[in-house]
Amino acid sequence: MTVLAVAEHRRGELRDVSHELAGAGREVAEATDSELHLAVVGGDVESFGEELVREGVDAVHTVDYGEEFNHDVYVQAVEQLAAELDPDYLLVPHTVNGLDYAPAVAERLGLPLVTDAVDLTVEDRLVVTREMYGSKVETTVEVDADRAAVTLRPAEWPKAPKGGDAAVEPFDVSIDESAVRSTVTGFEEAAGGDVDIAEADVLVSVGRGIEEEDNLDIIWDLAEALDATVSASRPVVDNGWLPKNRQVGQSGKVVTPDVYIAVGISGAVQHVAGMKGADTIIAINKDPNAPIFDIADYGIVDDLFDVVPALTEEFGG
Structure with missing residues (x-):
């Protein structure tokens, strides 16, 4: 069995949710006696890979294509990587970017998709905990399938403990350029005040x-x-x-x-x-x-x- 988690980066840095995904993925992998694989698409994949191998994972897959997030590239890259690894569970950040490509990938792979998870457990099947109505109500979703894609809410899992010496494995994708209909031309900071x-x-x-x-x-x-x-x-x-x-x-x-x-x-x-x-x-x-x-x-x-x-x-x- 395999768990595949897709890391997220922005403007040259891995985001905290990437390390949280590794922590959540490790929990699922241990519960199902699975291997945990991390993937990173685009950007400085060499340095990202070196950082991610210290997350206690079994392998890191790098897709050296583009610098920043692009919906059309991510859909194709993650679909091809998942087709190669055949993961039982695909974990994606519940972020603007994650929600942009996860539904398309899940549809292409024929996977049920559960969004905004705040907890995961696996017994006979995957059970996802979600919060609704402004976090006033907690619900559980039992996935009636052997495989699933899940988006994970940031800041709900501790970061994965450092350790391990997993291999970094470059993954060659075949991107259909005619299907890439947008590109990032630059960033403009939103008016956010003097501090973050x-x-x-x-x-x-x-x-x-x-x-x-x-x-x-x-x-x-x-x-x-x-x-x-x-x-x-x-x-x-x-x-x-x-x-x-x-x-x-x-x-x-x-x-x-x-x-x-x-x-x-x-x-x-x-x-x-x-x-x-x-x-x-x-x-x-x-x-x-x-x-x-x-x-x-x-x-x-x-x-x-x-x-x-x-x-x-x-x-x-």
Whole structure:
């Protein structure tokens, strides 16, 4: 049996979801006594391959064709690679790019497709866990087939542990150029403000508990003391106190920092969906029953207006 996961890259770098796919793929491979194969299409396949072989996989397949994502190229390349490897499970990121080509590949291979998975288990057959209605409802989909394609939501799986010495195997594809109807001519950054919270190692995130905009000064002071980036829950952004590019959550950005400090955030499911992948979560809230404490590694039940200045003083020296 074989599990095939397709990595994703953008502008010369592998995206975090590629390493998460390797982690999810390893779980499925171990549960089914299968081999785990990773594939990467386009870009600097040599360096990508060297990085991916350290994901504890059995093989890495590189397709040296083009620099950036192209729907028509990916559909043909992944279809041909899958035809060669005959995987039982095809894993693709649940991203803009992944959702662009996964349905077409699944249709060509005759595979059922389940999207936006947050968990996978394999017993007699594949069972996929999905969330619906703003993550308020959890559902399970039992796949009535021996083979399937699944898109995996980013930030739901830990990155694969490093290790292994898998081979990098170049894969020659035969691309029908007449079927390639678009090409990437360049990138234009969307207006996103001065920071990308998704790249931050430490986030100090502020919620409704801050009460008013003038009180944000204590959040900025703490962030400066910790060399952290400030982010927010939706109510703060809706009030116009911080820009949209700093919003964490289902309608904002998904973040996976080393440390996430939730200040005055109750922990609504829409917010939690955007930050539960953080390595360490610290919650500060005066309500001991706030849902944020259910996922926090450390919790401080106290008034944030007392706690935050004290932390700033402690770390600011």
